[in-house]
Amino acid sequence: MNSWSTLQLGLRIVKNGRRTYRTMTSRRVGAVQKWTSFSNESARNLSTQEQNVVKSPYPDISVPDITLVDFVWDMVDKFPDSTALVCSLTGRKYTYAESRAIARRFAVSLRKAGFKHGDVIAVVLPNIPEYLHVLFGAIEAGMVVTTVNPGFTSDEILKQLRDSGATGIVTISEVYPNVSKAVSTLEAERKRRIPVIITPGLEDKTIPQGTINFQEMTHKGIDTSNLAADDRLSADNVVVLPYSSGTTGFPKGVKLSHRHLVTNCLQVLSEPKLNSPVRASHGCQEVLPALLPFYHIYGLLSLAIGSLYYGQKIITIPKFEPVHFLSSIAKNKATTLYLVPPLIHFIASHPDVKSSYFESVTLINNGAASVGLNDVERLLKKAPHVSFSQGYGLTESSPVACILEKGSTKYTSSGKPIPNTEMKIINMDTNMNLGPGEAGEVCIRGPQVMMGYHNNPQATAETIDSSGWLHTGDMGYYDEESNFYIVDRYKELIKVKGSQVAPAELEDILRSHPGIADAAVIGVSDQRSGEVPKAFIVTKQEELTEDDVKKFVAEKVSQHKHLKGGVEFIAAIPKNPTGKILRRKLKEMYSK
Incomplete structure (x- = not known):
């Protein structure tokens, strides 16, 4: 068996973005229903207005009216000298104060370069520390970030650049050849230049001719004292535009606002019954290897936004190589792992993966697709001291909708709806809500549900009904304790190692x-x-x-x-x- 050398992570979920379609024409037949308050008395917390709707058993949270930038840098003043980001390949590392300063300098340079509020910038980067400097610098400049898989072909990159309306691109020299082909075609179509910014990459390479050096845009001499907040920037602005194929069809931009991402992060992290890392304090900083790609919503929320907010040390891993991945866990004394089923299968089944690699790990989270019970049991035999959890969601729900409770051994379940969230199962033929144990389409309603698809009101209306329910296209059921199980997909998407095709x-x-x-x-x-x-x-x-x-x-x-x-x-x-x-x-x- 040569899985040691051939296993590929390949988590390339295509994504989406849009603007402000919130109350759309329903694709389903049925009366418009009000989103009302619910009783917590029944075990399933069913709505009194609609039968067989499962309300989160956890208390609702209050979400601050702040931008994503203000949210993620909350720890800078408390722990400015704590390490925020480390590149596992090159050793480049930055503290929280340094990262905040670089992002601000990038924001200043973007404005000076002529980028305007609401412009879309495409980030075509692997997991490197500078990804987050670019992300939050662009956001602070008032821009919308569309995240692009750096493994895409030039044709695939071109499609996303066209659809998103990107006016600038950030990449590395190693990826530039494919980006350059796409940009050349787009420049010919638009009859104007599209700036390409090059960040430090995985090797020391010359900056391609005609591109802009990210390091020149972020040098310490740049004055950020006049970086006034854009008065047009609000929590309800679109902030990221990841791409997803939705329930069917071609990749579409998913419009997610500051509020969507801040809300979903707090929904996941604020409930003590859910498995989540510990927030930084004096003498305590969790360590997270970031292998799941930042261009994917799972990696973006868990390993970028949530980790910075919690003051954790993020070890960026640009690509999956078994020896390097395992040594990064052991060398950095990782405490939390965010994984996908192929990685769990690799850890659980490969004879060269020893328990000693996971001595410092306390929590393993699975996402992107359900993992087999056999793999979970074998994983926990190698790391019996570790808590295991998994959740369910999709790009269109920012992404998390439900999570397995701490201490639960229902390893085939994705858990209960997170705070402020309702879920239900419907019969797709009759549109009727189903009860416990009955399989049907999974639907989600909550403040984390996307605004809609970018420039695609028809697809939006087919996905979010007039009552605010997001129809996922996934088939599942829930048990008497409100735990949801995802068993199949109505949707036509193919999931290859967690990636949508x-x-x-x-x-x-x-x-x-x-x-x-x-x-x-x-x-x-x-x-x-x-x-x-x-x-x-x-x-x-x-x-x-x-x-x-x-x-x-x-x-x-x-x-x-x-x-x-x-x-x-x-x-x-x-x-x-x-x-x-x-x-x-x-x-x-x-x-x-």
Whole structure:
């Protein structure tokens, strides 16, 4: 077995963003319902206005009316000299005071460069300390940050730059070749220059010609004393624009405000019954290895926003390499790990992963997808002193909706709704709410639910109904104690190692091949990746081979989107009368 050298994290969830659609036309049939207060008397905390709605069992929280910048730097004055960020590869490190100062200097330089309030800046970076300097500097300058997977191809980067309307880009020299191709195309379309800023990377490399040096934009001589707060900046402004495929279709920008992210962070961290790290105090600072990518909402909230707010030391890990990952945990005496199922499987199953690596670890959190009970049990055999937790959510819910309680051994559950949150299960055919133990679509309502999709009111209305319920497309149920279980997905997305792959995106590429008449893509089970894409092809020419199709797709998309589930040639794609692909039929064909 060579999983030691070949396991890939690849957590590349495509994301989204939008502005201020909040009360939308419902895609469902049913009366508009008011969001009312609920009783805490019943075990399930059901709404008195709507049957079988599960209200959070925890007290509601109050959310301060502040921006994300003010929120995350709360610890600067208390612990200015505490280490905030360390690069596990290069050793670059910054204190809280240094990080705050660099971010402010970057904000000043962005304004001087002509960037305006509401402009979108694309951050195409791996996990390095400077990611957070860029993120919070741009936010303080009044900009919106769209987070882009640095592993994307130039075509994928171009699509997100176009859709988000990005007017500037931040990247590293190692990623610049793909960024440059995308920017050249976009500049030709817009007939104007798009600035590209280069931060320190993973190696000492020359700054590409024609780009802007991040270090020159953040040198100590820059005066920040006149960095007045933008009076247009409010907690309800869009602040980040991650991309997600939502329940179906192409990646869409998810519009999340300062308030969304501050709220979700406090919902998770403020309830003592939930597993969360300890806030910094004199003589106590938690250490978090940041392997989950910051461009993904899970990594962004847990490892960037929440960790800075809690005054923790963040060890940035740009890519997954088994020896380096494990040594980073042991060397830095990590206390909390945020993981995804492939990483848990790796830790649990690989014989070279010893208990000694986790002596300092007290908490392991799983997210992005459900983990198998067998892997959890094997993990806890290697680290029996560790508390295990997992949660459920999606980019559109900022992302967390429910979390497993501290001490719970219901390891297949994602736990109960977090404070200020309601959840329910509905029958997708009748739109009726279902009771405990009945499987249906998971719906979420709470202050963390997104504003909507960027420039896509139709997709927004199809996802958030007129009562404020976010329809997730995931199938699950809840038990008598209000613990939710995610068992399957109604949605068509394929999850490869926790990363979303939209079938529609691959189908569009396949149909562009001159030898392909029609195509459909489904996810098929894979022991290592969870799922992988499989294509069904109707050909125009008989000589087309499986390898031809695989190579055609591989040249256009990231590795996690490759057709590793294979290619099958069929006479016709099964569709309903309106032309919608019947993926269940394809899955039945595959399973026979």
